[in-house]
Amino acid sequence: MNRSIRVLSLYEGFFAGGARILHTDLIAGLHNAGEQQHDVLSIASAVRRDSTVQHLRRDPRYVRLAASGVGVTSLGRTGGVEAPAPSTYTDRQLRMASNLVGRADVILSLKEQPLGLLLALRKRGLMPDRPVAACLHRSDPTHSGSALSWLSEAAASGLLTAEISCARSTSDAYQPYLSPATGRFVIGNGIDTDRFRPGTEGERAAMRRTLGVPPAAPVIVFAARFDLMKDPGLFLRSVALHSAQRPETHYLVCGAGMTRENDAFRALLDESGVTDATNLHALGIRDDMPEIYRIADIVALTSAFGEASPLCLLEGAASGATPVTTDVGDSALTVDGIGFVTTHEATAIAPTWTDVLARRPELRERSIAARARFGRDRMIAEYAAILRGLVDNRRAAA
Template structure:
């Protein structure tokens, strides 16, 4: 039985948080006892974890002034739980996990893991976090990146871990799959013409996600319909052929009303869940060349330079102008690529092996 303590900033609806939930639930069924610590806030995924029997502790770290107390509390939790593994998630979670691991007694009897989810981060916004993680990067036994681009970026920025593993995100092919019978219902609900080609973009509003480039690109494809999903998208100005839904939890269903999945990220993306999940649902991918986007997409869609709305618009137009049957076949090829290379089971098995657990299935 492995006892694992996960440390993450919060448990909202982001990609890292969702992947942690998937991993924890898979491991919970196979000889792993787990506890998840949210540094700042619980979020919607906390309830999912607790319903699966995985305890969640919220440290309430709402300001830097509370940092020392939160680290001390986390160290106390480690001392009481005596985990075999302390797993940090993303920059803040990594730092908190490392410091608390050092403070808590018995560190020689447990292992420290870090998880890196980003690639070419904006130095102006995230430089200090990257530097602090780099300074402490020799502390963990293993650093896990979810992309090759993320590993390379962090090695170039001073990371010197004992062991650096790349484990791409895994996508659940049963949750994300084509359901042709749902298409008409989704479009009717959204008021979208059944013959329109729909390009869906799923991301919170953040400079990293570069909604501006997507909106400018869609303005160049007036005959197509753009669909924005994600926190804050319902609060921005939109061109006439784009609609926004805000935060939604029925992403797999919304995929059924779309034809093309778009990522316009400008920087920082490691492994884009949005692109991979859309591909698994049978959508044709159009993405900017950030993180491992080109590796994920392969020859099943279009990859263009970031921050280039003209190139992105032309890529969307090329896919939109294809005959519907050809576009559907390309979408099925995209799904096959996810099934072959990025299925959830593969990621779960790799994590289980790193943790010393026989199986996560």
């Protein structure tokens, strides 16, 4: 086959989150390499999540894809916390989806939620015969709601050809819900190390001025959406303990719902013991995370469950920060040799932050020396090979 293969990615919607950031970077890289032609079908054009409404055309992931020449089509729905059930799609939406699927050689489902759309197509006799791979990014399938049953149904029926996990913990967690015939692959996450890099003195000074952070103040960054999985309460309790000992430290909280306009976030602030004297910057969704990571001394993760291979740890470390994380998913493996793993207790996290700040020059050099292992080129090449194999195998069996 001489022509480039055509790949359609299914998104539940466009909203802030590591899986969407990673997948967008992946398909933009594959598309720009010239051997594959990528398009996206988004089920929703706007999504209500994490106390925010996030619109497709304003989303940085959409902007990135459009700039890369990747076509994006939406079914025009409004998404929420739960993915739409197969029975809720209209005839018009199914015809539109069937047409797009039919133009592709292979389908990538970003996580398991969009599989409900493919099941709806199959029930109506509108699902073309195409290989389908689910790109999985969690280590706790039971928190996926009804979408987990859609994954199992798709695997049992043969609709799902393969799963591609971003971490070994993810692949192991999903294995019981798959058919023995389902192909299984693990491709570790990678990032754009040209974007996520240590800053120059001038860049760091400019960002500190922008955020109101003094030149020599320690900085701890928490990049996460406002969600139980991320356990923002644990992070804030750790801030309360740490700031009592290191009051000069500044804490930058970034992500959907991480603003004082969110009533639930304000309630957590009150419960945690964080006071007005604490240098806490609740920044919400940011489009300048590379610049923020460049001024970080520590990138913190306090997740309770669900993580696989968290991007924030890679992005922060590639920028020179030291990752400090709870032990969830492949986080411990991710920070091996450059960071620290703690228990899920503020009394363990706050002292670890203090120890890291005391060893900052040494630990910064460790992170910078490990940058080569974070790059995305390997990830893109491995995905390209798997997609080509799925298409070739289907054609050989036809």
